[in-house]
Amino acid sequence: MTEIAATAAPAAVVGRSLWGNAWARLKRNRAAMFSLYYLALIAAVSVFGPWFVPHDYTTIYGDYVRTPPSLSAYPKPDMIQTALTDAIKRMRVDIKEWHQDGGRVVVTVTSTKPIDDRNVRYLDRSDAFHDTRIENKSPDGLEATMSSAIKQQYFFFGTDNTGRDQLSRTLVAGRISLAIGLLAGVVAGVIGVVYGATAGFAGGRVDEVMMRIVDVLYSLPFIFFVIMLVVFFGRNFVLMFLAVGAVLWLDMARIVRGQALSIRRQEYVQAAEAMGVGQRGILLRHVIPNLLGPVVIYMTLLVPQVIILESFLSFLGLGVQEPMTSWGVLISVGAKNIGYANWLLLFPAFFLVSTLFALNFVGDGLRDALDPKDR
Amino acid sequence: MLRYVFRRLLTAIPTLFVIVTLAFFLIRVAPGGPFNQERGLNPQIKANLEAQFGLNDPLWLQYVHYLGNLLHGNFGPSYNLPDFTVTELFAKGLPISIQIGSSALLLALVLGSILGTIAALNQNRIGDYSVIALATAGSTIPTFVTAPIIQLVFGLSWKLLPIGGWGDGAFINKVGPVLTLALPQIAIVARLMRGSMIESLRSHHIRTARALGLSDWSVVVKHGLRGAVLPIVSYTGPAAAALLTGSIIVETIFSIPGVGRYFVDAALNRDYTLVMGTVVVIALFTIVFNLIVDVLYAVVDPRVRYD
Numbered sequence: 001m002t003e004i005a006a007t008a009a010p011a012a013v014v015g016r017s018l019w020g021n022a023w024a025r026l027k028r029n030r031a032a033m034f035s036l037y038y039l040a041l042i043a044a045v046s047v048f049g050p051w052f053v054p055h056d057y058t059t060i061y062g063d064y065v066r067t068p069p070s071l072s073a074y075p076k077p078d079m080i081q082t083a084l085t086d087a088i089k090r091m092r093v094d095i096k097e098w099h100q101d102g103g104r105v106v107v108t109v110t111s112t113k114p115i116d117d118r119n120v121r122y123l124d125r126s127d128a129f130h131d132t133r134i135e136n137k138s139p140d141g142l143e144a145t146m147s148s149a150i151k152q153q154y155f156f157f158g159t160d161n162t163g164r165d166q167l168s169r170t171l172v173a174g175r176i177s178l179a180i181g182l183l184a185g186v187v188a189g190v191i192g193v194v195y196g197a198t199a200g201f202a203g204g205r206v207d208e209v210m211m212r213i214v215d216v217l218y219s220l221p222f223i224f225f226v227i228m229l230v231v232f233f234g235r236n237f238v239l240m241f242l243a244v245g246a247v248l249w250l251d252m253a254r255i256v257r258g259q260a261l262s263i264r265r266q267e268y269v270q271a272a273e274a275m276g277v278g279q280r281g282i283l284l285r286h287v288i289p290n291l292l293g294p295v296v297i298y299m300t301l302l303v304p305q306v307i308i309l310e311s312f313l314s315f316l317g318l319g320v321q322e323p324m325t326s327w328g329v330l331i332s333v334g335a336k337n338i339g340y341a342n343w344l345l346l347f348p349a350f351f352l353v354s355t356l357f358a359l360n361f362v363g364d365g366l367r368d369a370l371d372p373k374d375r
Numbered sequence: 376m377l378r379y380v381f382r383r384l385l386t387a388i389p390t391l392f393v394i395v396t397l398a399f400f401l402i403r404v405a406p407g408g409p410f411n412q413e414r415g416l417n418p419q420i421k422a423n424l425e426a427q428f429g430l431n432d433p434l435w436l437q438y439v440h441y442l443g444n445l446l447h448g449n450f451g452p453s454y455n456l457p458d459f460t461v462t463e464l465f466a467k468g469l470p471i472s473i474q475i476g477s478s479a480l481l482l483a484l485v486l487g488s489i490l491g492t493i494a495a496l497n498q499n500r501i502g503d504y505s506v507i508a509l510a511t512a513g514s515t516i517p518t519f520v521t522a523p524i525i526q527l528v529f530g531l532s533w534k535l536l537p538i539g540g541w542g543d544g545a546f547i548n549k550v551g552p553v554l555t556l557a558l559p560q561i562a563i564v565a566r567l568m569r570g571s572m573i574e575s576l577r578s579h580h581i582r583t584a585r586a587l588g589l590s591d592w593s594v595v596v597k598h599g600l601r602g603a604v605l606p607i608v609s610y611t612g613p614a615a616a617a618l619l620t621g622s623i624i625v626e627t628i629f630s631i632p633g634v635g636r637y638f639v640d641a642a643l644n645r646d647y648t649l650v651m652g653t654v655v656v657i658a659l660f661t662i663v664f665n666l667i668v669d670v671l672y673a674v675v676d677p678r679v680r681y682d
Contacts, residue, residue, distance in 0.1 A: 216393060216397070223623075223638060223639070224398065224401075224638065224642070224650075224654060227638070227639060227642040227643070228401055228402070228405060228642070231405045231406070231407075231642065231643070232405060232406075304515075308517050311517065311519065312517070312519065312624070315519045315624065316623070316627075316639060318639075318643075328519075331519060331520060331523075332519070334523065335519065335522070335523035335526075335628060338523050338526055338527045338531060339531060339538075342527055342531075345523050345524070345527070349520045349523075349524070352517075352520065353515065353516050353517075353520060356515045356516070356517075357511070357512075357515050360511065360515050
């Protein structure tokens with residue numbers, strides 16, 4: 001007896017839990033960890049980025065329609081003259097002479113009628129200039145010299161068809177796309193888990209009926225459902241994506257039901273039952289922890305599915321509506337403008353595709369980490 | 376076998392019935408109607424139109440009428456394209472969608488199988504990894520990204536392909552849409568093929584074949600492939616049904632006059648008959664292709680018997 005006690009004593013070593021173990025395995029998977037960091041980066045950039053971009057995603061810069069992406073500031077030297085002549089033309093006066101003086105342009109204008117001081121607002125209204133003032137005026141008021149500061153603006157991702165900054169639009173779109181992915185993913189997950197678990201536990205007749213319902217829903221064309229939901233919920237995109245989430249639960253329900261059925265028949269569950277553990281105890285101690293793995297894995301697959309679906313709907317013009325935007329909206333605009341503004345397609349496409357890749361790798365990594373058979 | 380096919384076709388009838396019924400009532404409960412336009416129609420004209428198409432009858436009567444017409448193969452007139460019946464619309468668009476879809480499917484099956492086999496034969500080596508990377512990319516990038524990028528690269532930059540249009544079915548016009556449609560399918564087939572080929576090459580009859588001194592080619596292609604092809608056969612059923620009934624994304628981006636757009640346009644315009652026609656056509660394709668797949672299954676694997 002003493003021998004047994006002696007060998008039992010060192011067994012106080014704390015075993016790693018399922019989740020601790022899975023985390024350790026995930027940390028060794030370099031692709032998955034990199035993807036996890038990348039996703040965090042994309043999420044952070046999308047959520048906080050728009051506050052650091054000087055342009056609002058709805059601000060229209062009439063002078064900068066479809067400007068290509070550039071690391072240097074706008075207006076470009078050759079654009080100053082066009083912007084200036086445009087603004088001066090609106091004043092209905094003639095340019096006598098203009099030159100650039102450091103960060104300011106100085107322009108002398110003449111007119112046949114006396115020049116009104118309020119004309120400076122035409123220069124301020126241009127996206128290229130601000131802080132315009134009258135330097136001096138000839139005594140008869142027919143000639144005036146004005147100076148105006150050149151407004152330095154950066155469009156790292158270029159601007160779109162109406163002159164909105166593509167960088168802030170891409171980031172705001174990321175917010176929407178990710179939020180919808182999570183929201184609808186969670187809705188689908190919750191419905192699927194509850195439905196599947198109920199069917200799996202109830203078993204027998206109830207299970208039979210519930211699963212036939214799922215089969216019938218499967219056989220209807222999926223896009224039909226989605227379009228019916230769009231028709232019902234109109235343009236309220238939050239409601240609509242809750243509804244879209246409510247359509248995507250079918251796979252989750254099947255997976256959870258299958259798992260629930262098989263876990264209930266496991267020997268350790270039978271053993272627990274034989275030892276007098278109640279229904280509640282079995283559910284909490286055995287069924288739920290064993291269900292969590294597949295549910296988490298499937299959730300990581302569900303989120304990209306929802307993001308793709310959202311983009312698909314927005315692409316068709318059925319999803320997120322202007323001026324709100326999402327990656328799908330931006331890609332659809334980009335696809336229509338590839339001939340002359342390919343940056344409108346390339347930036348949002350890169351964001352969307354890289355996010356989908358990262359989610360994919362994280363999902364694969366989680367699958368490997370949580371699969372108890374693969375040790 | 377013939378009895379099996381017959382029985383399967385019989386059981387397809389209630390399935391089709393349920394689908395038709397569900398779709399009929401779903402689209403009818405949606406608010407709006409085919410003649411509610413933005414620039415409101417003259418109420419008298421609208422009433423006349425609705426009377427002409429029997430839209431004022433009680434819903435159950437319309438349903439009975441529709442079912443009766445359907446049984447006679449009559450899909451009814453399209454409400455929004457009033458010069459055409461739904462049958463004519465499909466006669467025009469479906470061949471185009473089938474051409475694009477079947478070419479994409481064929482390309483995916485051939486190329487995917489080859490890539491998957493290459494990966495399986497080079498397991499955990501560079502060939503394997505590059506196929507896996509390709510497959511991941513193919514199945515991750517959505518078609519509404521690949522399609523414009525193919526237009527951009529092959530159409531605008533290299534000027535190899537037209538940017539869009541059907542061009543009366545000229546070969547060059549089909550390359551872009553077929554490639555776009557095929558890419559994700561190639562990825563899936565390659566993945567399936569890799570997995571099942573690895574499995575198949577481990578089985579006893581392959582070991583025997585190798586022991587008998589058969590050439591690699593004969594072992595892989597004659598014996599390995601036969602065992603490995605089953606998952607691909609069962610995947611082909613639903614994939615064929617989906618591909619041949621047209622892809623809305625590809626047909627929209629490449630301006631192909633197929634049937635892919637019918638569904639969405641019809642549902643949005645409450646073109647009831649066209650929606651129903653599309654649902655029926657998709658359901659029929661799904662049922663028929665699943666049946667063909669099950670029959671093929673028995674042909675490929677003699678252990679499968681249906682009696």
